[in-house]
Amino acid sequence: MNSFESLDELYDYAPCGLITSLADNKIIKVNNTFLEWLGYEKDEIENKAEWTNLITMGGKIFHQTHLLPLFHSEDFIQEINLDFLKKNGEKLPALVNIKVKREKDRSVSYLRLAVFQFGQRKSYESEILKMKEQAQLANNAKSEFLTSMSHEIRTPLNGIIGFADLLMKTNLDSLQLKYLSIVNKSANSLLELVNDLLDFSKIEAGKLELFFEKVDLYEIIEHATDLIRYKAMEKKIEINIIIPENFHRHVLIDPLRLRQILINLLGNAIKFTSKGKIEIEVKTENINYKKREVELTFFVRDTGIGISPENQKKIFEAFSQADSSTTRKYGGTGLGLSISNKLLGLMNSKLELESELEKGSIFYFTLILKMTEDLVKIENPNTNEEANYQSIIIPKDSKILIVDDDEINIFLAKSILAGTILENNIFIATNGKEALSEFIKNKPDIIFMDIQMPEMNGYETTTAIRETEKDKRIPIIALTAGTIQEDIDKCFEAGMDDYASKPITKDRIEFLLRKWIGEASSALNQLNTTSGIEHFNFKEFKNRFGADKAFHLKVLSTANESFAASLKELTLLLGNRDLPSIHRCAHKMKGSAFTIGCKHLADLAIELEKQKEFKEEILLNIFRKIKQEIALIEPLIQIEINQ
Amino acid sequence: MDVLKRNNVTIQGNGKEVMLFAHGYGCDQNMWRFITPAFENEFKVILFDHVGSGKSDWSSYKKQKYENLLGYADDIIEICETLDLKKIILVAHSVSAMIGMLAAIKSPKIFKQIIMIGPSPRYINDENYFGGFSEKDILEMVDTLDSNYLGWSSAITPIIMDNPDKPELTEELKNSFCRHDPEIAKHFARVTFTGDNRKDLAYLQIPTLIIQSKKDLIASIQVGEYVHQHISNSEFLIIEANGHCPHMSHPEETINAIKRYVSK
Numbered sequence: 001m002n003s004f005e006s007l008d009e010l011y012d013y014a015p016c017g018l019i020t021s022l023a024d025n026k027i028i029k030v031n032n033t034f035l036e037w038l039g040y041e042k043d044e045i046e047n048k049a050e051w052t053n054l055i056t057m058g059g060k061i062f063h064q065t066h067l068l069p070l071f072h073s074e075d076f077i078q079e080i081n082l083d084f085l086k087k088n089g090e091k092l093p094a095l096v097n098i099k100v101k102r103e104k105d106r107s108v109s110y111l112r113l114a115v116f117q118f119g120q121r122k123s124y125e126s127e128i129l130k131m132k133e134q135a136q137l138a139n140n141a142k143s144e145f146l147t148s149m150s151h152e153i154r155t156p157l158n159g160i161i162g163f164a165d166l167l168m169k170t171n172l173d174s175l176q177l178k179y180l181s182i183v184n185k186s187a188n189s190l191l192e193l194v195n196d197l198l199d200f201s202k203i204e205a206g207k208l209e210l211f212f213e214k215v216d217l218y219e220i221i222e223h224a225t226d227l228i229r230y231k232a233m234e235k236k237i238e239i240n241i242i243i244p245e246n247f248h249r250h251v252l253i254d255p256l257r258l259r260q261i262l263i264n265l266l267g268n269a270i271k272f273t274s275k276g277k278i279e280i281e282v283k284t285e286n287i288n289y290k291k292r293e294v295e296l297t298f299f300v301r302d303t304g305i306g307i308s309p310e311n312q313k314k315i316f317e318a319f320s321q322a323d324s325s326t327t328r329k330y331g332g333t334g335l336g337l338s339i340s341n342k343l344l345g346l347m348n349s350k351l352e353l354e355s356e357l358e359k360g361s362i363f364y365f366t367l368i369l370k371m372t373e374d375l376v377k378i379e380n381p382n383t384n385e386e387a388n389y390q391s392i393i394i395p396k397d398s399k400i401l402i403v404d405d406d407e408i409n410i411f412l413a414k415s416i417l418a419g420t421i422l423e424n425n426i427f428i429a430t431n432g433k434e435a436l437s438e439f440i441k442n443k444p445d446i447i448f449m450d451i452q453m454p455e456m457n458g459y460e461t462t463t464a465i466r467e468t469e470k471d472k473r474i475p476i477i478a479l480t481a482g483t484i485q486e487d488i489d490k491c492f493e494a495g496m497d498d499y500a501s502k503p504i505t506k507d508r509i510e511f512l513l514r515k516w517i518g519e520a521s522s523a524l525n526q527l528n529t530t531s532g533i534e535h536f537n538f539k540e541f542k543n544r545f546g547a548d549k550a551f552h553l554k555v556l557s558t559a560n561e562s563f564a565a566s567l568k569e570l571t572l573l574l575g576n577r578d579l580p581s582i583h584r585c586a587h588k589m590k591g592s593a594f595t596i597g598c599k600h601l602a603d604l605a606i607e608l609e610k611q612k613e614f615k616e617e618i619l620l621n622i623f624r625k626i627k628q629e630i631a632l633i634e635p636l637i638q639i640e641i642n643q
Numbered sequence: 644m645d646v647l648k649r650n651n652v653t654i655q656g657n658g659k660e661v662m663l664f665a666h667g668y669g670c671d672q673n674m675w676r677f678i679t680p681a682f683e684n685e686f687k688v689i690l691f692d693h694v695g696s697g698k699s700d701w702s703s704y705k706k707q708k709y710e711n712l713l714g715y716a717d718d719i720i721e722i723c724e725t726l727d728l729k730k731i732i733l734v735a736h737s738v739s740a741m742i743g744m745l746a747a748i749k750s751p752k753i754f755k756q757i758i759m760i761g762p763s764p765r766y767i768n769d770e771n772y773f774g775g776f777s778e779k780d781i782l783e784m785v786d787t788l789d790s791n792y793l794g795w796s797s798a799i800t801p802i803i804m805d806n807p808d809k810p811e812l813t814e815e816l817k818n819s820f821c822r823h824d825p826e827i828a829k830h831f832a833r834v835t836f837t838g839d840n841r842k843d844l845a846y847l848q849i850p851t852l853i854i855q856s857k858k859d860l861i862a863s864i865q866v867g868e869y870v871h872q873h874i875s876n877s878e879f880l881i882i883e884a885n886g887h888c889p890h891m892s893h894p895e896e897t898i899n900a901i902k903r904y905v906s907k
Contacts, residue, residue, distance in 0.1 A: 068887060
């Protein structure tokens with residue numbers, strides 16, 4: 001029987017530590033292996049020590065806060081890393097499994113612990129974690145670099161496109177015009193590429209958001225198809241749009257992004273097809289009237305070169321086309337499909353592909369979209385709007401301030417304005433500070449403002465200008481890098497009135513001048529701004545509350561009291577750095593201010609409500625203004641009360 | 644925003660008077676499972692998970708909002724406002740005792756009584772104050788968290804489950820007890836254990852019962868007494884229990900203590 005070891009021997013020398021403790025963690029039995037690891041004798045531990053006293057303080061806290069609830073709920077824990085302390089003070093990293101044994105009345109009779117050494121694994125694990133963190137950091141740095149480089153590239157590119165556009169409007173012979181249109185086209189495709197890169201890094205960083213709008217799908221498909229129609233004609237390729245008859249075309253979607261995906265797929269199709277046809281089809285898979293949802297599949301088919309099975313997996317990855325020879329032969333970044341696929345990911349879908357070499361490819365994706373009611377067809381508001389201003393004249397002696405830190409952009413803007421505006425009336429500022437002093441010194445009629453400038457950006461400069469304005473609101477036009485709704489919204493939020501996206505064109509700038517400082521509109525403008533800042537509009541108040549004097553008195557004194565109380569509360573909340581409550585307080589103030597016709601106070605409250613971060617200086621600044629405004633309003637209200 | 648979804652609020656029980664239970668650091672509302680059945684006949688029992696714990700909406704976690712306990716206190720107030728609760732009894736464990744206290748200082752009308760289990764206003768020792776821990780201990784605890792949460796982040800779970808194609812298995816792992824987002828758990832640990840709410844105790848006016856385990860490493864008797872001395876309208880009760888979670892390890896004793904106080 002020599003070949004069998006006894007149970008006792010197995011217990012004592014098992015290749016893991018074994019401990020049994022009572023409910024209060026006191027150890028009643030422990031094996032040799034564990035004692036040897038820690039350097040204790042059996043009689044130092046058994047019936048004396050609690051196992052929780054043999055682990056680090058950090059482990060003890062973890063045990064009390066995380067493990068106890070687990071014990072009591074599941075009666076076991078598994079693979080928990082706790083560091084035991086050896087008698088000599090060294091740490092013994094261990095993995096611990098614990099099982100709870102209970103009596104019939106559910107009281108705990110024992111805890112059984114199995115302890116495994118974990119030192120090498122642990123250092124290996126933490127090494128891997130470190131490497132993962134480093135890789136993450138490096139990847140983030142790469143994305144940031146990509147973003148800032150793309151921005152940098154866009155600036156000179158806008159110069160090229162803008163001047164090419166201007167130059168093309170001068171007297172050129174046909175050869176010059178041809179060369180120039182090539183310059184223009186190349187620059188535009190470079191811009192597209194840079195925009196792709198920006199999109200890509202935005203998606204990577206999780207910063208891309210979708211903006212859902214009610215749209216007519218048919219229009220989006222038409223528009224995307226129109227863009228390749230010319231190319232198709234050149235290549236003698238047929239284009240078909242296949243849409244079912246009772247197709248529900250009015251849905252909620254981000255039109256910009258859907259268009260981007262379709263343009264990308266159609267662009268690929270035309271690029272890789274030399275004969276045959278291209279089809280875009282939409283199929284209704286399902287309509288759920290109860291949830292008002294429609295499930296649609298979009299197909300883009302071509303009869304092009306096709307993609308081999310092994311390359312089909314690769315093409316959705318960033319920076320990879322089917323093979324590197326593709327790039328040489330057909331150009332492109334290889335980002336398009338990857339971006340499309342990621343955009344679809346944001347819409348809970350993905351791009352799918354069926355393809356056969358030399359026969360063609362089918363790209364398709366399915367979207368579940370909220371249905372909307374049919375829309376009244378709206379003409380493109382821009383063209384429509386532009387037509388309205390055709391007959392309006394731009395006064396030649398208007399004063400214009402251009403704020404941009406880039407010389408080429410300034411030169412471009414100046415060149416566009418030349419002939420329309422007297423040169424002496426064009427003022428230049430290359431940063432926010434200069435803009436502010438130019439604004440005060442020269443009192444321009446309109447300002448064109450770049451957004452991205454060092455130190456004070458366009459938003460901040462606008463806000464600063466709005467603060468110094470007294471009797472008249474000067475139109476400020478943003479010069480934005482893109483047409484992303486988010487950016488445009490930000491411009492309006494900052495107090496700008498309109499925008500022109502770069503590269504700026506003569507048409508757009510002239511339209512904006514007509515719209516904002518044209519002769520016919522300036523009279524209107526003055527009417528609107530004569531009243532200046534509205535501190536307290538008693539007329540509006542009376543309109544809202546009728547003629548009952550007693551009631552006026554009540555509402556006004558309540559308002560006065562509530563402003564004073566809010567002011568006190570704000571002081572306290574600012575001290576506590578309690579942003580959510582500051583928001584609540586500002587919201588309340590906004591409501592009361594609006595109700596009684598204190599528009600400027602309401603605006604300040606809105607500004608306070610908008611602060612997303614606790615930036616003391618900004619908040620204090622707004623707070624001071626609110627305080628001043630209330631000090632100003634109070635006597636005004638008091639006058640009405642006394643009457 | 645749906646507050647009730649954000650905090651995974653669940654409502655049970657038949658009574659009219661409301662008892663709101665707030666779980667402590669390291670777990671979720673499940674930790675009340677041995678206690679709540681004793682109150683469901685007489686009270687409306689409301690449970691919730693702090694954002695970042697259990698089945699709360701982890702994506703609602705904003706580092707800035709939860710930079711101190713006030714963010715959590717606002718959540719409690721918002722839950723009560725959403726459900727239009729007034730004069731409730733709040734039962735709060737561990738760090739939630741301080742969170743509940745802040746909520747009650749801010750909106751006293753909501754609360755009738757507060758029952759604190761194992762409260763501590765400050766965990767780190769001070770010159771003249773014994774909290775029980777040094778800063779090093781807290782760092783060590785975060786390390787332990789780090790090495791034990793390795794497998795629990797939602798990004799990694801499918802990988803370690805080795806079943807990326809079977810989301811239901813992953814779901815099961817996520818659903819089981821006391822899950823947290825590891826990054827949130829670390830931040831919450833820092834906010835909890837490095838905070839200092841000693842000065843706030845004096846502002847609490849709501850009648851308060853402090854339930855203290857006889858032996859509690861996280862919040863010792865000494866700490867419990869300190870809380871009692873600084874809350875004017877408070878009672879201090881030491882129960883025969885061992886450990887920081889008497890409501891789990893000694894539910895009977897805890898239930899009796901709560902019942903005695905609320906029926907007064």
